[in-house]
Amino acid sequence: MSDIQIVEAPPGIEGAGFFATSLDKAVGLARSYSLWPLPFATSCCGIEFMATMASTYDLSRFGAERLSFSPRQADLLMVMGTISKKMGPVLRQVYLQMAEPRWVLAMGACASSGGIFDTYSVLQGIDEIIPVDVYIPGCPPRPEAVIDGFIQIQKLVQTESLRRRDTPEYQKLLASYGIQ
Amino acid sequence: MSKITNEELLSSIKGKFDADVTHVSEPFGLLTLETSRERIIDLLTFLKTDAALQFIYLTDITAIHYPESEKQIGIIYHLHSLVNNVRIRIKVFVADGDVTMPTATVLWNGANWMERETYDFYGVVFEGHPDLRRILNVDDMTVFPMRKEYPLEDPNRVDKRDYFFGR
Amino acid sequence: MQNHPVYTDNDPQTEYSTLNLGPTHPATHGVFQNVLTLDGERIVSGVSTIGYIHRAFEKIAEHRPFYQITPLTDRMNYCSSPINNMGWHMTVEKLLGIQMPKRVDYMRIIIMELARISDHIICNGVLGVDTGAFTGFLYMMKYREDIYEIYEEICGSRLTTNVGRIGGFERNFNHILFEKTRKFLKEFPVALKEFEALFNRNRIFVDRTKDVAAVTAEDALSYSWSGPLLRAAGVDYDVRAMEPYSSYDEFDFEVPVGTNGDVYNRFLVRNEEMWQSLRLIEQALKKIEKEPSDVFHADVPEFYLPPKEDVYNNMEALIYHFKIVMGEIPTPNTEVYHSVEGANGELGFYLVNDGGRSPYRLHFRRPSFINYQMYAPMSRGMLLSDAIINMSSLNIIAGELDA
Numbered sequence: 001m002s003d004i005q006i007v008e009a010p011p012g013i014e015g016a017g018f019f020a021t022s023l024d025k026a027v028g029l030a031r032s033y034s035l036w037p038l039p040f041a042t043s044c045c046g047i048e049f050m051a052t053m054a055s056t057y058d059l060s061r062f063g064a065e066r067l068s069f070s071p072r073q074a075d076l077l078m079v080m081g082t083i084s085k086k087m088g089p090v091l092r093q094v095y096l097q098m099a100e101p102r103w104v105l106a107m108g109a110c111a112s113s114g115g116i117f118d119t120y121s122v123l124q125g126i127d128e129i130i131p132v133d134v135y136i137p138g139c140p141p142r143p144e145a146v147i148d149g150f151i152q153i154q155k156l157v158q159t160e161s162l163r164r165r166d167t168p169e170y171q172k173l174l175a176s177y178g179i180q
Numbered sequence: 181m182s183k184i185t186n187e188e189l190l191s192s193i194k195g196k197f198d199a200d201v202t203h204v205s206e207p208f209g210l211l212t213l214e215t216s217r218e219r220i221i222d223l224l225t226f227l228k229t230d231a232a233l234q235f236i237y238l239t240d241i242t243a244i245h246y247p248e249s250e251k252q253i254g255i256i257y258h259l260h261s262l263v264n265n266v267r268i269r270i271k272v273f274v275a276d277g278d279v280t281m282p283t284a285t286v287l288w289n290g291a292n293w294m295e296r297e298t299y300d301f302y303g304v305v306f307e308g309h310p311d312l313r314r315i316l317n318v319d320d321m322t323v324f325p326m327r328k329e330y331p332l333e334d335p336n337r338v339d340k341r342d343y344f345f346g347r
Numbered sequence: 348m349q350n351h352p353v354y355t356d357n358d359p360q361t362e363y364s365t366l367n368l369g370p371t372h373p374a375t376h377g378v379f380q381n382v383l384t385l386d387g388e389r390i391v392s393g394v395s396t397i398g399y400i401h402r403a404f405e406k407i408a409e410h411r412p413f414y415q416i417t418p419l420t421d422r423m424n425y426c427s428s429p430i431n432n433m434g435w436h437m438t439v440e441k442l443l444g445i446q447m448p449k450r451v452d453y454m455r456i457i458i459m460e461l462a463r464i465s466d467h468i469i470c471n472g473v474l475g476v477d478t479g480a481f482t483g484f485l486y487m488m489k490y491r492e493d494i495y496e497i498y499e500e501i502c503g504s505r506l507t508t509n510v511g512r513i514g515g516f517e518r519n520f521n522h523i524l525f526e527k528t529r530k531f532l533k534e535f536p537v538a539l540k541e542f543e544a545l546f547n548r549n550r551i552f553v554d555r556t557k558d559v560a561a562v563t564a565e566d567a568l569s570y571s572w573s574g575p576l577l578r579a580a581g582v583d584y585d586v587r588a589m590e591p592y593s594s595y596d597e598f599d600f601e602v603p604v605g606t607n608g609d610v611y612n613r614f615l616v617r618n619e620e621m622w623q624s625l626r627l628i629e630q631a632l633k634k635i636e637k638e639p640s641d642v643f644h645a646d647v648p649e650f651y652l653p654p655k656e657d658v659y660n661n662m663e664a665l666i667y668h669f670k671i672v673m674g675e676i677p678t679p680n681t682e683v684y685h686s687v688e689g690a691n692g693e694l695g696f697y698l699v700n701d702g703g704r705s706p707y708r709l710h711f712r713r714p715s716f717i718n719y720q721m722y723a724p725m726s727r728g729m730l731l732s733d734a735i736i737n738m739s740s741l742n743i744i745a746g747e748l749d750a
Contacts, residue, residue: 040371042378042400043746044425044507047469051495051505054488069373084749086318087378087399090370116418119403120325120334121317140506207681208441237584238571239686240712244699258684258697258712262568262582265589269684290571293720301405316398316749325406332406 007033010158024162031075031101032157033063035150038074040094042081045108048140049080057143062150071097076153077130082110083123095130096179100165103153106132107146109139131173183264184233186211192233197223203271212269220257220272221282227259227268228287235259235268241284241294243302245327252276253302257284274304283308301326363391366731370399376473376738377745381723388730393723397716401749408709412674413439414513414652416709421507423711424747427466427690428508429458429498434687437592438696439513442683445647450638451515452594453631457528458501458510459593459687460624460631464535465494466690467575467617470742474614475546477739478555483542490538493531500524514651515644525632532629536622543618553611560725560737562608570721573714574692576741579616580608586688597634600627610740649676674704691715691742715747 010029012021041049052059053067068074071094083091095104106126109115112135114124126132133156136149164170174180186206193201193213200223203214215223227235239258246252251273260267272281283306284291295306296315303324306312314321323330333340368381378399384391404423408416420431433455440447447455468491472484495505500523502510511517546552562572567580577584585602587595603619605612644651648667657664670676680702686695692714701707718741726734 044422046377047425048506050469051488051492054492055485056489056492069371082400082402084399084401086401087370090399094371117402117407118333118340119407120330120332121401121403122334124334124337124340142505208683210684212682236568239693240695240697240710240717242697242710244708256697258695262584262589267684288571289566289569289724290717290720293716294571297716314398316401318398325403332403332410 025158027162028158028160032154035063035076035103035153035157036066036068036074037064037076037078037105038068038071038094038098040077040079040081040091042079042083042087043110045080045111045140048143049078049107049146052143052146057147059147059150062147062154064150071095072099074098075101076103076105078105078107079111079126080107082115082117083126084121085123086121088123088129091126092129101157103133103156104130105134105136105149105153107136107138107149108141109137111135112137115139129177130179131177184261184266186266189233189266189268192230193223193226196226210267210269212271214271214273217272217274217281220270221284221286223270224257224259224284224287233261234263235261237262238284238288238290238294239267241291241298243298243304243326245302247328249273250275253279253304255281255298255304279303280305280307282306285309300324303327362386370396377743377748379719379743379745379748381726383726383731383734385731388732390726390729390731390734393726393734395719395723397719397748399749400745402746404711404750405709408706410705412672412704413678413706414671416706417511418507418509420711421509422746423713423750424466424689424691424694424715424744425507426469426744427462428506429462429510430466430687430689431694432508432510433459433593434685434689434694435696436511436513437687438683438685438698439650440645441685442679442681442698442700443513443647443650444679445514445645445650447515447593447645448638448642449594450635450640450642451644453635453638454516454520454643455511455593456595456598456631457628457635458498460627461494461497461528461531463690464621464624465491466742467621470690470740471542471546471614471617474556474610474736474739475552477736478552480546480549480552483545486538487542490531490535493527493535497524497527497531500527512644512651514647519641519643520635528628528632532625532632536625539618539621539625547615547618555732556610556614556736556740558607559610559733560608560729560740562721562725564608566721567608571717572692572721573717574689575613575616575620576608576692576718578603579605579612581606584693586686586693590686592685592687598627598630610736613740677702678704686712689714691744691747692718711750713747713750715741715743716750719743719748 010021010025012019039049106112111126114122134149134152136145138145189211200215200219201213205212227233237260239260242256244254254271254273257270281304295309298304299312300314300317363384363386366383366385370378370380380396381393383393404419417432420435421428423431468487472487475483498508502508562580564581567577583602583604588602600623603616605616652671653664653667658668678700682699684697686693695712697710698706699708
């Protein structure tokens with residue numbers, strides 16, 4: 001028996017030479033294994049992300065091979081590091097420039113809640129300005145934790161509906177942040 | 181080890197600036213003196229250009245706030261003489277109402293951002309500085325955050341107020 | 348400083364464009380912004396904006412006891428955080444007048460030199476990436492993982508280490524750490540030689556970096572540069588050699604100095620510093636064997652937290668623990684300035700104490716902040732691609748820039 005692991009197929013009907021499943025499952029599968037992240041690295045978590053992308057932990061095994069620094073071409077906004085109040089509008093602009101479907105990953109304690117910096121100049125969590133899908137705690141989180149958070153995002157991508165942007169909950173969420 | 185002892189350094193400074201140099205002390209071997217705002221640039225120029233002393237390296241400029249003193253804001257210069265391997269610390273104290281100082285950018289280009297940082301945190305206005313504006317804080321901030329009366333935490337945050345443990 | 352002619356406003360044919368090399372940019376290693384005015388590919392002028400990750404370390408430090416400031420110092424230069432930690436501990440030990448046993452000094456040297464190597468790996472690797480050579484970076488990152496494993500043996504964490512305590516270390520170096528360090532000393536020189544063979548005489552790299560952003564020693568000194576940048580410009584100022592701390596004067600190492608301060612010189616100086624760090628670690632390992640092997644902290648019960656078994660079983664340890672944590676031990680009411688040779692330059696700590704548990708004022712003399720102010724004046728007249736390489740070679744760490 002070989003020990004090559006293949007991704008499990010979604011539930012569907014199989015036959016000789018064909019496989020029928022619903023469209024959103026197939027699209028979800030395709031999307032989740034080819035996410036293009038935007039590494040919004042500000043501080044120490046950015047260095048830990050560099051270690052995750054390097055050969056020992058290798059995030060590109062999970063499909064995140066092509067890092068995009070342009071928000072127009074990215075799917076996943078990975079916010080890594082402390083966001084100060086001066087940086088907040090910049091982050092919001094980057095998020096607004098991303099096209100749907102888009103997901104946000106807050107890596108580290110500073111991006112999730114301000115971390116150890118409870119000061120006048122640090123934004124206490126990026127969810128004050130943009131909606132966040134997955135939070136990865138840690139200061140900095142180990143690369144295994146980053147990969148775990150990335151897999152959570154992949155599960156979200158696989159299981160949500162085809163056009164999340166049309167669902168009323170999502171639109172209510174964006175409205176609460178003042179995003180049209 | 182340093183080629184000039186602190187006594188020699190002090191005597192050559194006192195030779196030119198006798199009355200203007202006060203509060204001489206040597207915490208941990210680093211000669212510390214205090215002078216006035218009118219004489220600081222002359223003192224720094226003397227230390228930099230004197231052939232025997234050669235304090236050509238400006239290590240840092242920073243400030244400190246003592247709210248209970250008569251002269252609350254102190255501006256502190258650290259200089260280093262690479263040739264003689266000796267450091268010196270010079271303090272200037274000014275009262276809160278008129279916190280202005282002459283700029284050291286006439287002597288060292290490196291003083292530019294150091295003075296901007298001091299202005300940003302303590303409100304010390306350096307006269308003659310080419311571009312005195314805030315550097316680390318948000319541009320439209322009106323207060324000077326490192327002063328002792330300014331709180332550390334963000335005053336607008338409500339969800340962390342805890343009855344038992346404070347913030 | 349300028350090795351290209353600068354086109355001025357008097358020429359009616361030129362039209363300048365504004366480029367925002369913004370806070371989020373793949374080439375800026377951290378969040379700082381440069382608004383550049385370009386004439387085609389040539390930079391006419393630039394304005395730097397920093398503060399996008401200002402976390403108010405100095406203000407936080409006024410509200411924390413001495414031992415809780417160590418995690419803050421970690422997050423300044425996070426590529427080589429043990430150097431920041433050790434520098435802070437040495438500042439407090441200078442203030443309190445604590446003498447360290449020799450073995451602790453040697454242990455500190457091993458950790459600090461490993462941190463210096465890991466910072467230079469990132470800087471030189473990323474300089475390679477910015478010129479388009481990704482392989483060197485990827486090969487060298489593996490050795491950073493080896494260094495992380497060595498840190499994990501002593502303090503448990505990889506990047507922001509919080510290693511050591513005021514008075515020494517929290518636990519003794521175990522044999523696994525020594526084995527891993529020896530293995531690193533065997534394997535890393537091979538990789539470093541390969542890295543040098545890939546870059547040092549590579550035609551493309553040399554053409555990209557030679558005579559780019561050359562700096563005279565007078566300009567560098569006037570802008571208060573320090574560290575590898577100043578040494579590449581020709582001034583041999585190294586805090587480890589001039590004002591030795593932690594027994595560096597017993598060690599035999601050289602301080603590499605460059606000639607004209609251009610990017611190629613900075614690259615070579617950093618590589619050579621990695622070789623010298625390897626020499627220092629080897630010497631430290633030999634010297635540690637001669638010291639009694641159970642000493643890992645100074646005998647200062649007033650400032651070094653006792654081990655937990657003693658706290659629960661021993662009355663004096665309990666009292667000391669209480670006094671240290673609650674801040675009942677008086678500290679000298681004076682001020683101290685101590686500097687260490689960080690990976691970027693002279694990292695200084697100016698501590699003004701008022702006798703209590705936390706400092707009255709703590710100021711960090713951050714080399715990245717002071718080195719970066721020359722960037723905008725230096726890039727006048729440069730090509731845009733040269734300015735990017737220049738920024739890479741300055742090794743600006745955003746955490747240290749904004750503190």
